[in-house]
Amino acid sequence: MNRILVINAGSSSIKYQLIEPETGERFASGLVERIGEPEGRIAHRGAHQNERSLPVPDHTAAFEAMVAAFAGEGAPIDALGIVAVGHRVVQGGDAFVEPTLIDDEVAERILSLGALAPLHNPGQYQAVAAARSLFPDVPHVAVFDTAFHQTMPERAYTYAIDRSAAAEHGVRRYGFHGISHQVVSRRAADLLGRPVDELRQIVLHLGNGASACAVDRGRSVDTSMGLTPLEGLVMGSRSGDIDPGALLHLLRGGYGADDLDRLLNGRSGLLGLTGVGDFRDVRAAADAGDEAARLAIEVYAHRIRHYLGAYLAVLGGADAIVFTAGVGENSAALRAEVCAGLEWFGIRLDAERNGSAERGARRIGADDSRVEILVVPTDEEAEIARQTHRLVG
Missing domain, CATH: 3.30.420.40 (ATPase, nucleotide binding domain)
Structure with a gap:
């Protein structure tokens, strides 16, 4: 089994899917939400479907809830064939132009880019840290929403403001939904x-x-x-x-x-x-x-x-x-x-x-x-x- 655990995290939620990458087959999916609130919730769909409320004080607790949901349907996490964890990261700035293995330096860079995506990157950094702690023996990969747009020419991504101010604050067009635009344009070509x-x-x-x-x-x-x-x-x-x-x-x-x-x-x-x-x-x-x-x-x-x-x-x-x-x-x-x-x-x-x-x-x-x-x-x-x-x- 060669399965990828895909994580799409925010500041207060984690969506996850267990996927066979070559066929796209889903083996399980779920959502942990209301992270940090007095009462959280997990909805898990695998061999069985179940939903329950529980305390989810932080992202580590959210991943522990996910692991418990797998175990609860007789599928302990170490028997699922997970060979890597893929993380969706919204903002990669101009530093990340392709999928990147996550180490401590990359994780810190994701956090530092939170100034450009305050609603997304900080939560995704927390999810990366929690996932690396719970799954230390498999590689973790960041796939950036902005990476596909790094091929834009300067005339398309440059805003007409003072150049020094733009450079100091990283003000330029980055673009988002790049993962979707990439896969859809490729599938459209296949259809044609x-x-x-x-x-x-x-x-x-x-x-x-x-x-x-x-x-x-x-x-x-x-x-x-x-x-x-x-x-x-x-x-x-x-x-x-x-x-x-x-x-x-x-x-x-x-x-x-x-x-x-x-x-x-x-x-x-x-x-x-x-x-x-x-x-x-x-x-x-x-x-x-x-x-x-x-x-x-x-x-x-x-x-x-x-x-x-x-x-x-x-x-x-x-x-x-x-x-x-x-x-x-x-x-x-x-x-x-x-x-x-x-x-x-x-x-x-x-x-x-x-x-x-x-x-x-x-x-x-x-x-x-x-x-x-x-x-x-x-x-x-x-x-x-x-x-x-x-x-x-």
């Missing part, structure tokens, strides 16, 4: 039966977090998220693009830095426009005649079309537009709204294919569409397992 290094693709990762990426022959050349995951498309509770002058205006009006953080990350996007952050609920409200919800969907789709047009220009055209993640994979209506009126770009949706109940990777473009339009489910965990296994052999 063409090498990925022949294709110009625009990948639209549309979920609670959302980003667009221009992929030129397998390499990211532009992406909508920037220094942080806040820039770009409208998201569940994040604003996406906003005039920096509006932030100065709010600061002068009495908002502090923490107030702005809470506003832009937690009270904006669909939630800010409608009071609910789940796209399905917003769509249902719009269909029922709610004007705020109708406007929110129009803003959401307009921002996607804005980036779609920009990346058609960046790439000099496109061979494929690829929808992925929860909203992208499941909302036929949104895909139709994004593609509407783009026939002069050679983008023509097939209404029947788009509205089909079929799942999995599929074509939804019309036969006469010059640009392929695809739906390709993302699978970040399987990609982390694959990259981890490739590194450790």
Whole structure:
């Protein structure tokens, strides 16, 4: 058995999956949440499914709960065939451009990058430390969300601010969702039966977090998220693009830095426009005649079309537009709204294919569409397992 334990951690939760890297088969998965609160919770799905509440004071306790869940179904952790642990790390800065074996120095570097991703890297550092302590005899690998975007040219990642200030504070476009954009663009090429290094693709990762990426022959050349995951498309509770002058205006009006953080990350996007952050609920409200919800969907789709047009220009055209993640994979209506009126770009949706109940990777473009339009489910965990296994052999 050669299985990879994939860890996707945050400051208050750990998601885990046990994966066979060559086939992508899942043997178990689970979520430990409410870490640090008086009462935590674990939901484990393996040979059996079970959920229970328990104290989870820190990340070490979260991993101990995971180990106990495996043991509780008669699968002690040392009998699971784990050959490596793959950790998703959101921010790798410009220091990490590929999957990296974690040692003490790498772990400390992940923590130091927390200034650029305060909602993600500190929790991921804690998870790395706890996992290395509990699993000391297998290699641990960091797979970075930002790594795929390190191929962007300087003109795409450079912000037009004072160069010394940018250098001092590490201000540049890093991009995120790179693991998803990488695996989806490769799977799209497989679906089309063409090498990925022949294709110009625009990948639209549309979920609670959302980003667009221009992929030129397998390499990211532009992406909508920037220094942080806040820039770009409208998201569940994040604003996406906003005039920096509006932030100065709010600061002068009495908002502090923490107030702005809470506003832009937690009270904006669909939630800010409608009071609910789940796209399905917003769509249902719009269909029922709610004007705020109708406007929110129009803003959401307009921002996607804005980036779609920009990346058609960046790439000099496109061979494929690829929808992925929860909203992208499941909302036929949104895909139709994004593609509407783009026939002069050679983008023509097939209404029947788009509205089909079929799942999995599929074509939804019309036969006469010059640009392929695809739906390709993302699978970040399987990609982390694959990259981890490739590194450790």
